[in-house]
Amino acid sequence: MKEVYYAGVDVGTGSARAVIINHEGDILGLSERPITRHELKENHITQSSTEIWNAICYCVKSAISQSGIDNSKVLGIGFDATCSLVVANEENNTPMPAGPDFQNDLENVILWMDHRAQFETDEINATEDECLKYVGGKMSIEMELPKIKWLKRNMPEGMFQSCKFFDLPDYLTMKATGKETRSYCSVVCKQGYIPKGITSRNGWSAEFLNKIGLPELVADDFSKLGGLDGVNGSYISAGETIGVLTPESARALGLTTDCCVGSGVIDAYAGWMGTVAAPTNVPIPELIQQDKDKEGLSKGVGRLAAVAGTSTCHICLEEKAVFVPGVWGPYRDVIGKNYWAAEGGQSMTGALLAHVLSTSPAYTELGVLSESSNLSKFEFLNSRLENLKTLKKERSVVALAKNLFFYGDFHGNRSPIADPNMRASIIGQSMDVSLDALAIEYLAACEFIAQQTRQIVERMEESGHNIKAIFMSGGQCRNGLLMRLLADCTGVPIVIPRYIDASVVFGTAMLGAVAAEDAMELLRNKKGMSFPSLKGKKEPLMPTDEIPPSPYTAPTATASVTSVSALNKKDGFPFPITTLAGSGDSLREKRAGRGDKKDDETEDDDLITFGAHSNAQAIATEKLRASSPLPPSSNESASEKLWRVMCRLSSTGNVIFPSDITHPDRKLLNTKYKIFLDQIATQQKYRAMVAKTESAIQSYLSI
Structure with a gap:
């Protein structure tokens, strides 16, 4: 009986990475290249x-080498990438220059964070076309069509006519399979495609593309964008399979042509898959109640994935269309057929914290002291804040920044204002440039990230979503201060995954696992091979199990991991479970401030940890088991299969419950949230006043 393994590939803003996992969801090999x-x-x-x-091929080969497995046993691979625009030659898919230097063919990807197309974005949004309704009301400067319109306007004469366009995930699956199958995830989320049955347009809209001045994209049945579905193009959802690797790509990746390739997804959506199906070390009552009444992918409703890196994306699934002003979507079919996704986002989170630190005069001192303490810069600053709280005799660390009002949209606002012209404003700064001043400004930046997350969650809930938990991923999960602020600002539980640094690529490996089931069926029919059954339940581990620590969740874990074979046995957390959970009161009672407390319970408000302030509840074994996936039916849909695989491969996550609504920090953060909203309104008011004056000046000068 042949063992089966799966590969996942993630292309982020600054690196490519690949992972190899087994059928139990253990990471066997992980490689990264800038x-x-x-x-x-x-x-x-x-x-x-x-x-x-080339970086992908290196990483896959390296991950296979680390894992020590036979490459012929890797039967599925998935790809995710940033939503960046790839410009290729229409005849042979070779690179075409994307500017501003149109002599360099190799520079053929316009990164998601490229903001060259502001004028084109405004022109598109001025049409108020029907399709804009499905991207949050207006198209973002980060999306593909404004960039394509900019290329038409700025490319040398004749060059644009020779171009074809891919979202980066679809380009990678094309390289792997030789097939130009497009994913709904890419074309619906970033290119204005409307799946069949939503409106009368059923796909690409000639009316819209002509209206925005891109008739070239309409020609030849939209061939430059991927064609018409079923005519000269093919479109599939996450959880469906494109085909097998070509001989050329198999050699380059170090795999075989028996390996199947799943539909590509944008990286944030892989983060959703890699986190939201995780059982939790402490039950979240509302999720358990929901799971009793739902089946398959519908259990993913209400589970918001916050995929945090340079920026943060917020992905939520629904069974119906929910229109949220300033939040991208609703997008149908991008995760599963007939399911709708919404996507909020913050343009700068990890990049914001890095900016605050690196621009401070105390940055060099911070680097020296953190290195000598064998701590990350964030861990050192968190510790420094604890000391400051004591020295200044403040009630809590959060209170240290009570009079610093930090609004951090340095790079514009993605959600829910959807205004790329928003900028940062900081009220309450002094001339103090010491390390302590940096620590407090860093605290205020963390608070901004949490308050803006609250704003996004509130906007989604006001429109009809019901967010029951936020499933985090990315290195920011390791920052206990930030996680505590996220819980207390939003008022919902935060779930920390086992594989903090690998959640996104792990989600992509899940797509590889779904594709592998198709590969196994092909091999059974073609070669008579037999494989172990992969369709049973996977029960979450109970706290009585002996659990080795996982380097991905340790607060002092490093970003570089050269060997992960020690993770092959069980889920692991390096600290006692009782320090990681909140009380088991009803989540809605917690959000309303009605959680009961015993008189003899004490709260340790002096520490910033991954834990909640209140005592932990023991694991409710039967409740956790009740939320486990049911055995699959004999006629699974692609979305049902995807959810089953996600549940089978997901490891236990740790829960941080919000403090009680009556807690002093919650009260302070609620007041500062009102100030946060006022800073937005004030900036918009001031900009409008200046614009009015400038308009009057221009009118006067033109006389």
């Missing part, structure tokens, strides 16, 4: 698809 980006002109940020593909 990829470069160039800003040859302000707001013009490019990459090379050639460099990206």
